[in-house]
Amino acid sequence: MAFSVAACSQKGNSGKQTTDREEELRDTVETGVATFSNPLLDSGADPWVLKKGGQYYYTHTTGNRLVLRQTDHMENLDSAVPLTIWKPDPGQEYSHDLWAPEIHFINDKWYMYFAATTDQDRDRNRRMFVLENSSDSPMNTEWEFKGKITDTSDHWAIDGTVLETGGAHYFIWSGWRTRDQPENSGKQQLYIARMENPWTLSGERVMISEPELEWERHGLVNEGPVAWKNPAGDIFLFYSGSGCWTDDYAIGVLKLTDPDNPLDPGSWEKYPEAVFSKNPGQGVYAPGHNSFFKSPDGSEDWILYHANDNPGDGCSPARKPRMQKMEWDSNGFPRPGIPVSRDSVLSVPSN
Template sequence: MRNYKRLLYGVSLFLALGAGCKKEADDVQQKPNPPGPVTANTFTNPLLPSGPDPWVYQQNDTYYYTHTLGNRIGLIKTKAISQLGKEAFTTVWAPSVGEPYSQNIWAPEIHQLNGKWYIYFAADNGNDVNHRMYVLENASADPTTGTWTMKGKLTPTTDRWAIDGSVFEHGGQLYFIWSGWVGTNDPGIQQIYIAKMTNPWTIEGDRVMISRPTFNWEMNGLVNEGPEVIKNAAGKVFMVYSASGCWTDSYSLGRLTLRDNGNPMNPDDWIKSPAPVFATKAENNAFGPGHNGFFKSPDGTEDWIIYHANSFAGQGCGNARSPRIQKFTWNADGTPNFGEPVKINTPLLRPSGEVK
């Protein structure tokens, strides 16, 4: 996400660290190797030079990609996510001036629910304290066409600052998950909340907090955000989220696991991994990897993660964050194994079944 108040905080923090830390950062910020030779069967990360908060939704062998553009929402429709650099955005929605959601449009996600398309996004009126979650609807078969209409603000009983919204279904119930503040006007701690939904644009009742920063690796900025759900082949539910401040290189991915037969609305039924599951790899030019999503290869045989990261230390929450993808596997206990961020500019095999 692009929280400029927190970005300013991050700048101040780095200045306070002194010349010794500056030299260390300068040593790390070496120019990466140029891209290796790419063939018809390979690609290199990053996919685009800029793309904070990347998101992919898969419909059979078609993929819809989006990321934070700030003043509008755009989609790329493609058969090959690894080839995003050859595609262009179609702007599908832009707000009218003067609305509560006219500015700072962050982290859009597109989902298909009950035969219609929905885009969830965070926005405000120019004042960060007013950030809330909103949802658009489109009944067209192709979400890059037709009309997107504003369905409104997603509001639990306790209406507070909110960003990074997503949805998932479990046991026949639709849930909304997001990152928010406890209070009304103090950034404080960002926590992950969940609420039931009566339909794709309406929250039922109040929010329940299911995760807050508790381990040391989450405390560099006191942030839990960007929650995303993935299920394994047996239907076990995992929530992968971003921890620590995006203005730090400590930004990383954590994981919550829903207990077998657990209730998603019960915080005690979510078990937090004690260590990050995906973190900075300086020698691979991957700093602060986070804000992820998941998709399958076109032939359905491979699992892939999409995320953003910076290529150099100290680049923070801005547009230097670039989208990257890599294949991941599953551990013997059924948990996802993301490995470590792969080295940029290094040829990787394209997702299996991608059109050449």
Template sequence: MVSMKKNLVLVVCFLFFFQWAHAQAPGCAFTNPLIPSGADPYSTYYKGYYYYTNSVGGDRIILKKTKSLADLKNAETKTIWMPPPNTMHSKELWAPEIHHIDGKWYAYYAADNGDNNHHRMYVLENVSEDPFEGEWEFKGKLATPSDKWAIDGDVFRYKGQLYMIWSGWEGDENGEQDIYIAKMKNPYTLDGERVRISKPTFDWERQWKGGPEVYVNEGPQFLQHGDDLFIVYSASGCWTDHYSLGLLRLQGDNLLNAGHWKKYPLPILATSKENGVYSPGHNSFFKSPDGTEDWILYHANSHPGDGCGGKRSPRMQRMSWNTDGTPHIGTPVSTQEQLQVPSGTK
């Protein structure tokens, strides 16, 4: 009997060690940040690969291709667009996104001529199966008839209709950034006038000290879970340590009716001094390769006061869902914490 107990203990210890070793093996665990620098991270999963992009330098759009976002540092990288000089979209290229829509690839980004007052949304198209191949064609500016300042566009299809959401000014001066939505005729044309569905109203959305007196809602992202549709957005000045994520929820059937969007009173992701993560924001979402897990991509700083510059780095962590159907992200994880790679990663 004593011998059997000893053997059982040895088996248990072996299994524990095997599981621990497997978790520590290369490719099975990772830590944040994914790469040292990269604001406004976005990815699209298509036929076994994640196609990832983030803001870089303001003069180009880059694309990364990888089977595992946890291994982003080793991803194949390519510059897919450098705008021609001396145009209204030659400089300050911000927050690019890449989408696969109706069999074609589209890259959405904000740009201007070097004067932030002229920022607008623009779109490229690529008809190749692989966005690393073929040519990216400039399709033009995405604007509603009012043609106001616009950045941080995101595109989503809901019940057969394409929509774009973005951050914009109500007038022609920079005093507040709000969230707007419009229908799309096709992936490169807006349809009708914009509708404002969110503006900074809570104290945590109106933190600006240390920078210009501007209240901010920006970086909106659609998120659908079952029959529920959400918009997750960034709030407060990115130059502050108060930059964080807020939540809107559709509570009607008309996305263009501001009254059908409920805003939650508290942020769903915010600075964690305990974990050494500051100003988490400008996020996007993705599923694990096998489709069983939901994950969030976001950028953050590792020290207070790092602001809006090149110290922002992309991070990711698994998320879940609350009993009321809302997304649960929790606290931004420490750079010291080892995380399991998304399920189905090869």
């Protein structure tokens, strides 16, 4: 296991350690067990990471550009230099509010999906867009803008992600039922459509989830979908429910019961309770919009998410990326546990 004391020191305490913290650090040195503590960065909403070739490529919402970091150990993310890979020209339909970027590797090329909007009537005009990079590494500026990725309805859309199953790729995102929010009753649903290629959808969208459960209805939101498999290969779709402006933002899950028919709403089994929610006693509020990664040796699953340190922080730069190990129960159901405090000292992912 790689030894890294620096990864666990001085986060969130202005460079000052408490006596207990100093003792923990000394214990780390004495035992040789590498540790870290959350948060990973001082700010970073909607964190996303892709592991490829022993490297982790990380991105989060910046608002006006797309940025990547590369590291071989996620606990050392704060030492990875951020690189601006693309910035939109002004006056375009994708020039503002660049949200929730995701990097994917499809058919031997890199793709970056992100939501953006225009300079006027921003909320109504939010849509999804995609970039392509055919280089060996995504850590350059050789990204080509491929355009808007949308179904035939071309309605409001954010938080797009990619699911591969049954030999095909599918795009899943958070959207409105209609073009105008007043007619939509303020709801955000999850939709899926088949991908003709990494920048084009084919056929009609299908709704697979909407905010109907009590824990999802603090803002009537379903967003931030991400697919992940358990050790047996079962596919789960994690998503965030309730509004990010509330302390009750949390993570729920759907299970794909028929991997060959993801366009059938009946193939998705929705679990009634959130699997990851706030922990006020430990100073963690509104945990959500997550992604996942494997440890360097591939033996562990880790959840990466953002959360606030204080109640009422809402959808602000106060959101910080955090990570912790996720377990699976005997039935293969995900058990991410509870979000740990920023004072918790955690062992780093297994090498």
